[in-house]
Amino acid sequence: MTITIDRRRFIQSAAAGSAIAAAGAIFPGISFGAWPKVAGNTGVVSWQKTPCRFCGTGCGVLVGVVDGRAVAVKGDPNCSVNKGLCCMKGYHSVQALYGTDRITTAKIRKNGEMVEVPIQEALDLVAAKLKETRDKHGKDSVAIYGSGQWTIPDGYVASKLFKGCLSTNNVEANARLCMASAVTGFMTSFGIDEPMGCYEDIDHANVFITWGNNMAEMHPVLFSRMLANRKRRTNVKIIDFATRLTRTSQAADTSILFRPQTDLAVANAICHEIIANDWVNWNFVNEHVSFHKGKTNIGYGTEDHFAFTDQDEAISFEEYKKFLADYTPERVEKISGVPAKDIKYMAALYGDPALKVTSFWCMGMNQHTRGTWINNLVYNIHLLVGKISTPGNSPFSLTGQPSACGTVREVGTLTHGLPHGVVMNEHDRQMAAEIWEVPVANIDPKPTYHTVEMFRALDRGDIKFIWIQVTNPMVTMPNLKRYREGAKKDDRFIVVSDVYPTPTTDVADVILPSAFWIEKEGMFGNSERRTQHFAEIVKPPGEAMSDTWQIIEVARRLGFEKQFPWSKEDYIEKIWEEYRKFHAGPKHEMASYQVLRARSGVQWPFVNGKETRWRFNPQYDPACTNGKDFDFYGKKDNRAWIWARPYEPAAESPDSEYPFWLNTGRVIEHWHTGSLTRRIPVLHNAVPSGYVEMHPEDAAQLGVVNGEKVRIISRRGEIVMPAQINGRGVPPRNMVFVPFFDESYLINEVTLDAFCPISKQPDYKKCAVRLEKA
Amino acid sequence: MMEKKGSEKWAKAVPGLLALSFLGLLLVTGREARSVEGLDNFDHQGKKLYEAGEATPEIYLSADSGDRNLASFYELRQYPGSPPRIPHKVDLSFSGNETDCLSCHAKGGYSPEFGKFVPVTPHPENSLCYQCHVPLTEEKPFVASDWQSIEPPRLGRSFLSSSPPTVPHSLQLRENCIACHTGPGAVAEIRVAHASRGNCRQCHVPAVQTDELREFQRK
Numbered sequence A: 001m002t003i004t005i006d007r008r009r010f011i012q013s014a015a016a017g018s019a020i021a022a023a024g025a026i027f028p029g030i031s032f033g034a035w036p037k038v039a040g041n042t043g044v045v046s047w048q049k050t051p052c053r054f055c056g057t058g059c060g061v062l063v064g065v066v067d068g069r070a071v072a073v074k075g076d077p078n079c080s081v082n083k084g085l086c087c088m089k090g091y092h093s094v095q096a097l098y099g100t101d102r103i104t105t106a107k108i109r110k111n112g113e114m115v116e117v118p119i120q121e122a123l124d125l126v127a128a129k130l131k132e133t134r135d136k137h138g139k140d141s142v143a144i145y146g147s148g149q150w151t152i153p154d155g156y157v158a159s160k161l162f163k164g165c166l167s168t169n170n171v172e173a174n175a176r177l178c179m180a181s182a183v184t185g186f187m188t189s190f191g192i193d194e195p196m197g198c199y200e201d202i203d204h205a206n207v208f209i210t211w212g213n214n215m216a217e218m219h220p221v222l223f224s225r226m227l228a229n230r231k232r233r234t235n236v237k238i239i240d241f242a243t244r245l246t247r248t249s250q251a252a253d254t255s256i257l258f259r260p261q262t263d264l265a266v267a268n269a270i271c272h273e274i275i276a277n278d279w280v281n282w283n284f285v286n287e288h289v290s291f292h293k294g295k296t297n298i299g300y301g302t303e304d305h306f307a308f309t310d311q312d313e314a315i316s317f318e319e320y321k322k323f324l325a326d327y328t329p330e331r332v333e334k335i336s337g338v339p340a341k342d343i344k345y346m347a348a349l350y351g352d353p354a355l356k357v358t359s360f361w362c363m364g365m366n367q368h369t370r371g372t373w374i375n376n377l378v379y380n381i382h383l384l385v386g387k388i389s390t391p392g393n394s395p396f397s398l399t400g401q402p403s404a405c406g407t408v409r410e411v412g413t414l415t416h417g418l419p420h421g422v423v424m425n426e427h428d429r430q431m432a433a434e435i436w437e438v439p440v441a442n443i444d445p446k447p448t449y450h451t452v453e454m455f456r457a458l459d460r461g462d463i464k465f466i467w468i469q470v471t472n473p474m475v476t477m478p479n480l481k482r483y484r485e486g487a488k489k490d491d492r493f494i495v496v497s498d499v500y501p502t503p504t505t506d507v508a509d510v511i512l513p514s515a516f517w518i519e520k521e522g523m524f525g526n527s528e529r530r531t532q533h534f535a536e537i538v539k540p541p542g543e544a545m546s547d548t549w550q551i552i553e554v555a556r557r558l559g560f561e562k563q564f565p566w567s568k569e570d571y572i573e574k575i576w577e578e579y580r581k582f583h584a585g586p587k588h589e590m591a592s593y594q595v596l597r598a599r600s601g602v603q604w605p606f607v608n609g610k611e612t613r614w615r616f617n618p619q620y621d622p623a624c625t626n627g628k629d630f631d632f633y634g635k636k637d638n639r640a641w642i643w644a645r646p647y648e649p650a651a652e653s654p655d656s657e658y659p660f661w662l663n664t665g666r667v668i669e670h671w672h673t674g675s676l677t678r679r680i681p682v683l684h685n686a687v688p689s690g691y692v693e694m695h696p697e698d699a700a701q702l703g704v705v706n707g708e709k710v711r712i713i714s715r716r717g718e719i720v721m722p723a724q725i726n727g728r729g730v731p732p733r734n735m736v737f738v739p740f741f742d743e744s745y746l747i748n749e750v751t752l753d754a755f756c757p758i759s760k761q762p763d764y765k766k767c768a769v770r771l772e773k774a
Numbered sequence B: 001m002m003e004k005k006g007s008e009k010w011a012k013a014v015p016g017l018l019a020l021s022f023l024g025l026l027l028v029t030g031r032e033a034r035s036v037e038g039l040d041n042f043d044h045q046g047k048k049l050y051e052a053g054e055a056t057p058e059i060y061l062s063a064d065s066g067d068r069n070l071a072s073f074y075e076l077r078q079y080p081g082s083p084p085r086i087p088h089k090v091d092l093s094f095s096g097n098e099t100d101c102l103s104c105h106a107k108g109g110y111s112p113e114f115g116k117f118v119p120v121t122p123h124p125e126n127s128l129c130y131q132c133h134v135p136l137t138e139e140k141p142f143v144a145s146d147w148q149s150i151e152p153p154r155l156g157r158s159f160l161s162s163s164p165p166t167v168p169h170s171l172q173l174r175e176n177c178i179a180c181h182t183g184p185g186a187v188a189e190i191r192v193a194h195a196s197r198g199n200c201r202q203c204h205v206p207a208v209q210t211d212e213l214r215e216f217q218r219k
């Protein structure tokens, strides 16, 4: 099943018989000439820096402002992430401010109808309902569900209010659906979260291996930096290791396809080969690595109240080697469909001491029922050969959202998290209680619900009040139907803060109008530990209010003035300086507010005025103290951990009744559920609707041509949508791919809510479906 | 000509003295001292311009198809300086493969397929074309938009009545003047008659006007 693509042939086959393209004559379209111009303007624009609103790459952009309106964008040449280049989403991002259906006033449900009310009245109702629910049903009957698109202050005040003041750990964020496995991967392998490397690795590596990662569309600016390096330096190769052919495959030197879920087996086979050929970097392994195993046969979490705790056991290298004996390339070829020679090829690239290797991954490895394991396994490869924490040698876990790192992972807006450490740890609770000025007894040492379980609790009625900010779960939850019906139940109270109407505001009892991105001050934190400040650049429309301030207003109504004392003038600065206390010290020191304001992003640890580009390496990282060439200080034994993690099958695999894999994801034009990018005319008009991508032979067998309707049926639900054949991606036989940006085709009614038992992150990439011509 | 006031925030952010120190640097596009670093970034590809001039045959530099004009140029943009959308049909599999777009847009020339002279990209080193440029496959908007753009820069503005006009746009991704301002694919209004002189910025100063600059003028 492996293809070393001949690019030309791929393009020809992919382009053949494209009906939609044939219809794509030149439309007049919405264009510059037709747009009204800001009155009296003569082209004089002022520019202000901000991180891009969209992906976790975290490009710096300059927004052009005229008369209080954002009118243009250019890449920020001072930002080292993108050096002045953006992608289409960044360039057109400011158009997302101006959809005519912006939510500008608060609405509350009265007799089944949503009616506009002054925002202060809506906030009164939110506070009253929260209090009433808590009094009647207990502290864990109320919850907040936020986002990796929350700013850092948004997430910080949410955690402070719910965990510190209201004593519930019912704080979750959609980053659970995107980065949880990355976090547990880091914690289990290194004992400390977030990548050791930085984007500069791209300028040093000779080999890039993308693991289930369509970077060309999802992290385009980083991908084009790879391409520029390949052009400039002669010794650069890109290997695409994936389950379907994408634009990344087209640009890669080699594309190797594996059967879904079998990345686990292939990663182990690569380690098997590295040991069999004695490519192990023994100096590194002896000094810096210890070996471990955990529980196996760990389940899939599809049942309510599923619980799992891993247990680690130290093993010897010999035991690890014995564990790998099952994973010879020849045996793994049978499981994965990857020819043994390709496995050996990848192993040789990792093993060659002359090559610097960077691995990239994102949702393919994280949205995986063994997501923690596959993260561990790729670290294993890098650790065996000692290719880590040096320029160009980097196992690099990319982030999807602009502040999944900044707000969710660093602020700890997950049920077990705190701004520093976890609720289970007494010392961490004490630290939080002190900084928050709350009694330590306020902070409950027991985590409650992770995201999937939180929405199950809402359905069951264990949670009766939920406040949803900056995310659209009524499109994104897997096994969606159950959770939507749960949210609609009679005595549930749903508060939604958003900027546009979505299927989530449809189920709301209160809708709060939010200030969007540059309509308020805040910070994001990107994939490479970079914190990025933006000022309020334009005014929010109507009564729209920042999500941070909404929470402060409600907190004060609940009597927590002492914890939320700030004024509107400088609350972001004050919150930042309070939050920063949690991270004092060389392992996580954050830059001051003044420094963040002045620069286009600052990487932490920011120690003595210097950013730390490669962690665990004493040449760059002042937190290293052991006097050796590396210091993996996250773990108590000062070592990085190699884990013996087996291959286990997916929660649901195709069978005779449901013979197709269903894989879901994104396209470059659209951000997540499309509520923003579909309001950007040029992006919507490029990809105006959802579709199901099929292999041409599967389509022929089913008798559908491009644009004809296909019914996708799983054990949970079904939808009908148009087929796309030979489009930008081509799945292998017996797999279909559906992007999830289009709310009129809710593909998550079909997906399965199975998750990684360690990270609790659902697997959106694998479930079984059958197809019918509709 | 410019009645509009900068917001108070701007006025505060850049006191007169600071603005004064920027006087010699008319191409300021950022607002704080850090913009000075940005200067390098904007202008470091002068070499590219020189080489492009060298590589383009004289006869091609002065050719004019008269086919593209500023109206159709801006038609493809959401604001002056935004990446233009793709005005012609592309395969659905649009790969951005270098040989696809760049086979025409790197060098220009006549395209029998479109019956037109092809515009040349000013940044052929960026080969992931679909990163920024999208085709149009549908005309209807998802919802209406209240987007407002700005007037494009006026042409032919000089600082003195007899001096050569300034460069009115940012040079990011557009450092190579030759690409857009010469040849038969160039937009008629901005085609230069003296392209063979080669070193454009010997005479034409980049002057992207910003609020800061204007505030200084008011004083």
Ligand code: SF4
Binding pocket: A052, A053, A054, A055, A056, A057, A058, A059, A082, A085, A086, A087, A088, A089, A090, A091, A218, A219, A220, A221, A222
């Ligand atoms: S790559 Fe990501 S961060 Fe950069 S401009 Fe595109 S969407 Fe924005």
